[in-house]
Amino acid sequence: MEENDEQSQGIDPEAEKKREIDLNVLFPEKGYDLNRLFPDEETKKLLYELRRNKRDIDRFIRSLHVEEE
DSSP, rough: HHHHHHHHHHHHHHHHHHOOOOOOHHHHHHHSOHHHOOOHHHHHHHHHHHHHHHHHHHHHHHHHHHHHH
């Protein structure tokens, strides 16, 4: 059982590296390097969440318009 705990702890840092947010991919329409402007990981996570929330809100609003018609 201790081996499983050690293995799961070893995977977490690698999984975090894979989850690095590339703001240039997230906002491709911008003409400058967003990763350089916002190097802080917490800021990147915040911008990612904002983008995701905006997408969810837009989807919700579109579903309301379909029902009205």
